[in-house]
Amino acid sequence: MAGTNNQDSETVLCDTIGTSTAAARARARDAAIGMTIKDRYVIEKQIGTGGFGAVYLARDQELLSKRVVIKLLHEESLENEWAVRKFRHEIEALTRIDHPGVIGVLDTGSMPDGVPFIVMQYVEGVSLRSVMQMSPEGMGFEHTANIVNQIGHALTAAHEKGIIHRDLKPENIMIRNNSGDEQVKIIDFGIAKVKDSQLAPSTVIAATAGTIAYMAPEQLNARAVSGSADTYSLGAIAYEMLTGRRPFNPETAFQLVEMQRAGVRIKPSDLRPALPAAADDVILKALLYNPEQRYPSARAFSDYLADALESGQSDFRGDISIPTIVRPPLQAAPPVQAAAPVQAPRTRSRNYGLIGAGVVLLTVVAAGLLVWPRITSRTTGDQPANDPAKTIAVANRSMDYYLMVQQYLPNGNPYQGPFKATGNNTLGDGWAFTVHTSSPQDGFLYLVNEGPAAGGGVSYNLLYPTPKVNGGSARVEAGQDRDLGPYFLDKHQGTEKFWLVWSATAVAEFEAVKSVVNPKEKGTVSDPQRIEAIRSFLDTNWASKPDVEIDKANKLVRVKAKSDLLVNLMELEHH
Numbered sequence: 001m002a003g004t005n006n007q008d009s010e011t012v013l014c015d016t017i018g019t020s021t022a023a024a025r026a027r028a029r030d031a032a033i034g035m036t037i038k039d040r041y042v043i044e045k046q047i048g049t050g051g052f053g054a055v056y057l058a059r060d061q062e063l064l065s066k067r068v069v070i071k072l073l074h075e076e077s078l079e080n081e082w083a084v085r086k087f088r089h090e091i092e093a094l095t096r097i098d099h100p101g102v103i104g105v106l107d108t109g110s111m112p113d114g115v116p117f118i119v120m121q122y123v124e125g126v127s128l129r130s131v132m133q134m135s136p137e138g139m140g141f142e143h144t145a146n147i148v149n150q151i152g153h154a155l156t157a158a159h160e161k162g163i164i165h166r167d168l169k170p171e172n173i174m175i176r177n178n179s180g181d182e183q184v185k186i187i188d189f190g191i192a193k194v195k196d197s198q199l200a201p202s203t204v205i206a207a208t209a210g211t212i213a214y215m216a217p218e219q220l221n222a223r224a225v226s227g228s229a230d231t232y233s234l235g236a237i238a239y240e241m242l243t244g245r246r247p248f249n250p251e252t253a254f255q256l257v258e259m260q261r262a263g264v265r266i267k268p269s270d271l272r273p274a275l276p277a278a279a280d281d282v283i284l285k286a287l288l289y290n291p292e293q294r295y296p297s298a299r300a301f302s303d304y305l306a307d308a309l310e311s312g313q314s315d316f317r318g319d320i321s322i323p324t325i326v327r328p329p330l331q332a333a334p335p336v337q338a339a340a341p342v343q344a345p346r347t348r349s350r351n352y353g354l355i356g357a358g359v360v361l362l363t364v365v366a367a368g369l370l371v372w373p374r375i376t377s378r379t380t381g382d383q384p385a386n387d388p389a390k391t392i393a394v395a396n397r398s399m400d401y402y403l404m405v406q407q408y409l410p411n412g413n414p415y416q417g418p419f420k421a422t423g424n425n426t427l428g429d430g431w432a433f434t435v436h437t438s439s440p441q442d443g444f445l446y447l448v449n450e451g452p453a454a455g456g457g458v459s460y461n462l463l464y465p466t467p468k469v470n471g472g473s474a475r476v477e478a479g480q481d482r483d484l485g486p487y488f489l490d491k492h493q494g495t496e497k498f499w500l501v502w503s504a505t506a507v508a509e510f511e512a513v514k515s516v517v518n519p520k521e522k523g524t525v526s527d528p529q530r531i532e533a534i535r536s537f538l539d540t541n542w543a544s545k546p547d548v549e550i551d552k553a554n555k556l557v558r559v560k561a562k563s564d565l566l567v568n569l570m571e572l573e574h575h
Contacts, residue, residue: 032056032072038109041070041119050190052083057122060106067122068106073115084116086191091118092198093189096161101154103174103187123185125176128237132170135495136244138272140571141279142550144241145306147175150184151234152302158186159227159298162195166225168233169214170240181421193225212253213246217260217289220253228291231298235286238305239264242279243271247287261289278308310550397441397566399502400558404434404483420555434485435570439502444474446501446510447484448534449523460531462513462523463487463498472514474506496572499538504564509537541567 032054035043041058048055053073059065071090077083094105107119128147132139151173158165165172167188174185216232218225239247247264250256259265264287269275282305288294295301406418408431421433437445446464453459464484465474476482501507513523513530525531549558559568 036061037070037111037117038107041068041107043070052077052080053087053190058119060119067124069120069122071118071120072111073117075113075115078114087116087118089192089194089197090189091116092194093158093163093192094118094120096194097158097163099154099157101150101184101186102158103185103189120187121185123174123176123187125174125185127171128173128175128241129170131175132241132244135571138242138244141242141275141309144238145309146182147173147184148234148238148241149302149306150182151186151237152231152298152300152305154184154186155227155230155234155298159230163189164193164195164225164227165189165230165233166193166219167191167211167214168230168237169211170237173237212256213248215256216291217257218291220257220260226291227298228294231286231294231301232291234298234301235283235294239268239283239287242275242283243268245271260287263287263289276308276311278311279305282308396560396562397439397443397502397504397564398558398560399437399439399500399566399568400556401435401437401500401568402556404436404485405431406433406486407431422550422552422555422557432486432488434483434487435498435500436481436483437500437502438479438481439476440478441504442478443476444501444503444506445476445482446474446499446503446507448499448501448510448538449487450497450499450538452495460525460534462510462525465514466523474510474514498570498572500568500570502566502568507537509533538567541565542569 032043033045033056037043037058040062041060043056043058045057046054047057047069053071056070056072058068058070060068073083073087077087091105091108094103103123104121105118106121108117110116131147151168155165155168165186167190168186172186172188174187176183176185212220214233214236216225216229219229236247239245247266248256248259250259264284267280268283269277269280282301286294286301286305295304403421404418405421406414408414435447446462449459449461449463451459451461464482465472470476501510509530513525513534525534547560547562549560550556551558559566561567
């Protein structure tokens with residue numbers, strides 16, 4: 001798109017760098033490495049570059065070599081008044097905002113040659129884009145709700161200080177692990193709009209900005225923008241997080257404007273049938289063409305979406321009013337006895353279908369999937385299904401569970417203590433988890449791993465029961481707690497699925513596997529016919545919307561089924 005004479009115009013910069021300019025930048029990059037700034041910050045390496053500046057990883061010598069990020073404006077950009085103004089706007093934006101969800105500025109200044117710089121927090125984590133790529137069909141509902149909610153609150157804190165990001169996209173959202181909980185950090189305020197700027201008043205014509213795929217209509221039409229533009233971008237990101245696709249896929253910016261004007265044609269639930277209708281309503285409202293018809297704040301949008309994904313209730317059906325979402329009260333859970341610390345295994349060389357080496361990134365997403373179709377293959381132990389004396393007659397199934405997570409050092413020793421979690425955790429190298437289960441009923445418990453394998457294949461492992469636990473029997477008495485694990489990820493990246501099956505009667509498909517799997521391979525199922533039987537069982541019984549309650553205070557997940565069979569899916573993102 002062509003630029004306009006509007007100070008709020010939003011177009012896409014196409015930075016065509018000539019050979020001499022590129023060579024000059026390469027020399028500047030190499031010269032910066034090893035440089036000490038303000039007798040304090042030692043630059044180690046470049047970690048990113050753009051049209052006007054470069055970003056470096058450095059060490060703060062006054063703070064025990066703590067890692068920081070330094071952004072330098074390119075020397076030739078000093079001749080570009082707009083570029084200098086936007087660099088100063090970024091400094092002012094980060095200085096104004098004081099919120100844990102926004103990257104913090106630590107220091108500013110200028111190099112001896114006049115090139116300005118910013119020193120910012122270093123975020124040890126991954127981008128939202130990399131997390132999304134691990135779930136190409138869409139991320140888990142609770143996981144999405146947690147991340148979007150944090151982004152919405154951070155954006156609103158920025159808007160209240162007169163800062164509009166204007167380039168919100170998955171690449172500019174970092175996810176870090178903070179004591180087992182995921183924490184969002186919004187980065188790159190390089191083209192932010194700063195209201196009533198003190199450092200760089202708007203005296204020049206805007207010429208560049210943004211990423212087309214996530215731009216609001218008013219940005220593309222070069223009209224004045226407000227915080228509603230960031231809300232629109234967040235709505236587009238939420239759509240993509242839940243479906244794996246963007247709401248619009250145009251070939252040109254002009255085509256995108258026309259698509260936005262016509263409205264979203266494919267609802268998120270068209271691509272993700274299990275998505276609550278209320279979530280459709282909330283996302284589509286955020287993507288309305290007219291900014292006045294969207295939510296009054298990014299926080300309002302993210303709160304409504306979180307409630308819709310967790311409760312699935314809303315009275316909004318297409319008008320421009322704010323939806324009223326009623327979340328059913330969560331019944332108090334009984335006190336949970338903390339599990340014993342996870343013991344480090346003697347070796348990690350064996351294949352649990354989950355054992356890992358190298359950098360491991362996990363995002364634990366608990367999504368209960370409960371089903372109650374007619375099942376004819378479930379029996380008690382090795383007895384035939386028609387033996388009434390061996391059948392546990394329970395009409396409903398329920399189970400509580402939580403994860404016990406702990407990090408290990410490369411030598412196998414535990415690092416710090418374990419902590420409880422219900423999901424939504426990004427875990428790194430050397431982490432392990434145990435699944436703690438309990439139920440007021442008798443039943444038969446199975447844990448099956450369906451995960452990525454070599455060559456892009458899928459492996460199946462019966463993780464529980466095992467010959468060394470409970471004599472190999474799946475039978476669990478009422479009130480009898482079970483700790484399943486610990487489990488580590490192997491080298492194969494992708495989505496690890498854990499099927500927790502809690503049945504009133506034994507499941508023939510899994511009972512048959514128990515007698516043929518090799519104990520040394522930790523439950524790996526290799527017979528194609530038995531793999532197909534397991535896959536068929538899971539596909540058949542994984543069909544209904546879950547009845548899941550999450551007690552965040554006690555870190556407990558409660559799943560229920562109006563049937564004698566409960567199937568619950570937990571997903572771990574392995575990157």
